[in-house]
Amino acid sequence: MIKENPFYILEVSTRDTRQKIVEMAEDKSLELDEELVQKAQSNLVTPSRRLTAELDWFPGVAPARISKIIDALDSGNLGQINQYDLPVLAQINFYIELLENENVHLSKQNLRDYIENIVKVFDLVDVDIILRDINEDRMIAKFPEIDNPEPILTAIAEKKRIIVKAILNRLNQLDIEDLIQTLTEIVDDATSHGEYPSSDIIDDIVDDYKLHVQKFLEEEAEKIEQAIEIIQEKASKGEKVIEPLVDKLLNAIQKWDDVAQPIQLSTKSRGTNDVISEDVARKVRSLGIDLFNNYQYVKLSQKISEKIKILFEELPEVHEQIKDDIYTIENILSQKEQAKKEREIFIKSLSYHAEIGIVFKDILSISNGNVSWKGKTFSLESITKTAWGGVAHSVNGIPTGTTYTIKFGNSKDVAIVETKRESIFIEFTEKLWKGIATNIIADMIQHIINNGKINFHNTIIWDDGITLENSGWFSSDKKKFSWNEISIWSEQGNFIIADRNSGKFTAEFSYINVYNVHFLEQMIRILFKDTKVRLLSDLL
Numbered sequence: 358m359i360k361e362n363p364f365y366i367l368e369v370s371t372r373d374t375r376q377k378i379v380e381m382a383e384d385k386s387l388e389l390d391e392e393l394v395q396k397a398q399s400n401l402v403t404p405s406r407r408l409t410a411e412l413d414w415f416p417g418v419a420p421a422r423i424s425k426i427i428d429a430l431d432s433g434n435l436g437q438i439n440q441y442d443l444p445v446l447a448q449i450n451f452y453i454e455l456l457e458n459e460n461v462h463l464s465k466q467n468l469r470d471y472i473e474n475i476v477k478v479f480d481l482v483d484v485d486i487i488l489r490d491i492n493e494d495r496m497i498a499k500f501p502e503i504d505n506p507e508p509i510l511t512a513i514a515e516k517k518r519i520i521v522k523a524i525l526n527r528l529n530q531l532d533i534e535d536l537i538q539t540l541t542e543i544v545d546d547a548t549s550h551g552e553y554p555s556s557d558i559i560d561d562i563v564d565d566y567k568l569h570v571q572k573f574l575e576e577e578a579e580k581i582e583q584a585i586e587i588i589q590e591k592a593s594k595g596e597k598v599i600e601p602l603v604d605k606l607l608n609a610i611q612k613w614d615d616v617a618q619p620i621q622l623s624t625k626s627r628g629t630n631d632v633i634s635e636d637v638a639r640k641v642r643s644l645g646i647d648l649f650n651n652y653q654y655v656k657l658s659q660k661i662s663e664k665i666k667i668l669f670e671e672l673p674e675v676h677e678q679i680k681d682d683i684y685t686i687e688n689i690l691s692q693k694e695q696a697k698k699e700r701e702i703f704i705k706s707l708s709y710h711a712e713i714g715i716v717f718k719d720i721l722s723i724s725n726g727n728v729s730w731k732g733k734t735f736s737l738e739s740i741t742k743t744a745w746g747g748v749a750h751s752v753n754g755i756p757t758g759t760t761y762t763i764k765f766g767n768s769k770d771v772a773i774v775e776t777k778r779e780s781i782f783i784e785f786t787e788k789l790w791k792g793i794a795t796n797i798i799a800d801m802i803q804h805i806i807n808n809g810k811i812n813f814h815n816t817i818i819w820d821d822g823i824t825l826e827n828s829g830w831f832s833s834d835k836k837k838f839s840w841n842e843i844s845i846w847s848e849q850g851n852f853i854i855a856d857r858n859s860g861k862f863t864a865e866f867s868y869i870n871v872y873n874v875h876f877l878e879q880m881i882r883i884l885f886k887d888t889k890v891r892l893l894s895d896l897l
Contacts, residue, residue: 465531475524517561540619730774
């Protein structure tokens, strides 16, 4: 405190001679405690002890101005003081006195400004300049000059400790919300949002703050983890069920992060990581990923990611991962939206409508992804089997027309269409093929992958080949052939597969009566056409 300084007690300046100090001491002994006065005199006239008083005073400042500074601090009227043009050490001592002086009331904004100022000024400390200012006054006062800077370095280190303590005392006088907000703003400004190192004073203040809030952060982090576990347990019950829980969790994380903000900014500026913050951020991030991947809760996943991207911006590694998560989600949603639009265009291209019948007409149609005939309707996705073909008729060798048959359905039901109009047959089967071929072929191949084979009518289809039969009058022989050992062709409404060497081992499938023959044929023909494809599973 300035009023405990020997220069203040004796009302002398750093430029007063030994004689002046002694005279003032004699005068002051009449009105003050004699022991106090004698001690003050001794400290100022003894060169080895004088330095302490000089470093706690206003070296380089005229006595008249010092009086004004002290009056302003006593009255709390700081508006008449322009401390910014004081020498660095004098400014530091002014700020220390300001922070320690109970007569000086500081608003939250004033406190923040003064803390930022003293930190900036302390970074400007130059021992050589301080030594120069002190020695200039000593020359005038006729005291021996100082040639060893070590005592000044030690004193400056002690001043840093005093400054930190004074700042902490002032901060602790604020309510908790104002304390957190003020400290966060100070650290944010001092580090340019964590991008640059701050002064040792700021680091020491944050370290002290961390010691006091660490227990709170750890306890609240455990509660956050418990809330995450509850959300994960209830996630299967639906998005609407867990949405209030997610909102409550994000509010809790917001409050937690408010307390952790100064620490996060400080550790980022030092190039280190705040472990507990990273742990919380990663667990919340994992929740968002889980809700997206396992439950397709896009809205909640986005809400979580967007919130923690803002809250944990001070954690570089985690922040980048969260940004990647958001990009991935947006990209997937964009792809799904594009796929949806393409699907709508594709479904629309499959639209078909035909009337079959001379008197009583039935409607064969494909509309909005559904195939309908005589009161039976199947979505394209639900159709798992189909067959089609034509049978030519003749009388006495004279062609009388062709009957075309189309079958489509699933394990529960089948619709059968018969018509003599070739145009309907061709147009409808082309659109039906486009709508279901990919799914049925993929399902057949997946069945082979999962089970090693698929039983197809009276034979077995393997990933790498097919079992064919050589049928005789009294016996038959079955043998497996690889795909490069067979030949295929169509004949009299049948799809035929035979071994390439003897042609005795065969399999025959009616296009009309055996379901999904057209798709089997397509798979084999693709396999034959592409020399790089050796297995049916290679087609997926």
